[in-house]
Amino acid sequence: MARQLDYHTIREIFTRFQAAEPEPKGELEHVNAFTLLVAVALSAQATDTGVNKATRALFAVADTPDRMLALGEERLTEHIRTIGLYRNKAKNVMKLSRILAQEYGGEVPSSRAALQSLPGVGRKTANVVLNMWWQYPAQAVDTHIFRFGNRSGVCPGKDVVAVEHAIEDHVPVEFQRHAHHWMILHGRYVCKARKPLCATCVIRDLCEFEDKTL
Template sequence: MPRPLPKAAVAEFYRRLRDALPEPKTELDFRSPYTLVVAVALSAQATDVSVNKATRPLFEVADTPEKMLALGEEGLASYIRTIGLWRNKAKNVIALSRMIVEEFGGEVPTSREDLMRLPGVGRKTADVVRNVAFGHPTIAVDTHIFRVANRTGLAAAKTADAVSDRLVRRTPPEYAYSAHHWLILHGRYTCKARRPECWSCVVEDLCGYKDKTPAPQTASKTAEETAP
């Protein structure tokens, strides 16, 4: 595990991510806090691309909890069968829609505690909704953010919740709102799990990762030079 980045390096880390992508946004399609809850719940162990393909036609017919309840579990299932764990997700979406209607007057709650009472909604989903839909400076830790935080030394910890808590403490206030998006996109497209693209990384010199990946052409050249 790399050493924690110094405070000044953390600020510089975020500054560079911001300069590279000034206005980061979620890649999930949504229309409202409710459709965001549904989309994030469906995205567990699935790609945003696969979720968007399913929810585009789904939200045309069911973009409120009342409409989703009218559609029913079997009706919902017909739209999301291409998504992993679709049976359980269909049950959860119908159940959370019912709770939103019956206990929250048809409106998505704003607190983490209330959001986590919804079936199928854990801390990560709750924090995404609070950040994207309601503007709270939360940092929802998925596999990408967990990897980036631990690999770079930005906020190394053994669990997602511990990483989230540490990121919240270590992220300068001016970067807090967009930190979630910068980190997830950085993990998704640059700091990849199998082959991080260190050669194109804007924070490469700040990162504590020891096994940095060389640029493809450098690797090829090295192979040629060492060939018998």
Template sequence: MATTRKKTTRPRRFSKEKAGELFEILAQERPDPKTELDFVNPYTLVVAVALSAQATDVGVNKATKKLFQIADTPEKMLALGEEGVAEHIKTIGLWRNKAKNVVALSQMILDEFDGEVPQTREDLVKLPGVGRKTANVVLNEAFGQPTIAVDTHIFRVSNRTGLAPGKNPDQVEEGLEKVTPEPYRKGAHHWLILHGRYVCVARKPKCWTCAIEHLCKFKDKTPDPETTAKPAKSSLGPKAPKT
């Protein structure tokens, strides 16, 4: 007799009303959220975000501090050349391939977009080293478009809280687009990233400090370590046996 497998259904995402409550709280905590990548114009933002793949924002900022002082336009970056770019970014992961992409995207911006960073996702993803996530970050931060770039932090927070569960970044992005109320769409990307980076961290989320803990569907919430600390062992040694 054949056995039938039970269907596994994805957890239901938040309602728009509940999502609005969540974002309202995050907005109160960080009224003016911004990327933590340093940049001076849309072009340097494209470069910085492309470099940030498999690297920390802190590490990218250290690498680009001097780079952007001497090459903040596609023309200057091309003049620096692949080897020159590589010398500045050797401290971050995949630096050889990233140096090639930075030079190649700079050339394409000059050749196909008259030296200006394109303002549509379709054009941005044509640039070497620029995927959907990078394009969404640039559209949001540089051009004020209400896009949501699903990185590891947003993916984790969306699934862990139940805000917009999904098996992959595209599913999570689609879910967030549906539940995020209009007033919060511009800042949603940053609020979720920062919440994941500093509160809803990967290994042990800091649930006891979380302002949205009461809305979160995560079952294994981390207790406050101060209230769950084990009592100190007695320094008086073992008790004497009863006689």
């Protein structure tokens, strides 16, 4: 774990991220808050690319809780069979669809507590939905952010909650809306787990990672 970087260094890091990609976007395809929630829930231990391939046809026929319930668990399972843990995920999607239809009028709630009360929805999923749909500066820490935060010193922490708090505490507020997307994309495509592309990294000179590649 790297040492926590100072305010000015972190500001410069996010200034560079912003210059390179002013409006970073999540890569999960969706058409409304419900399909975003389902896509994020399905993405646990799966790739965004794999989820998108499965959900394009699914969301064409089931883009609301009522339509998902009408589709049924068996047909839902067929749509998402290529995604890891698909049987359990299908059960959770049906359960959360029923709760949304019966208790929330078919709408996705906009509070973290309400979202996390839904089957299969953890803190990370809730934060993604809050950030991407309601533009709330919630920080969804995945493996890419956890790795990048600890390598670079931007937001070191022993677990994902500690890293989330480090982002909230140390990243200047004007960058917090897009912070988790910048870090996810950087971790996914540059600060990779096995062979980070340090030679082409825009923050190479600011990063605390001791084993930089040439």
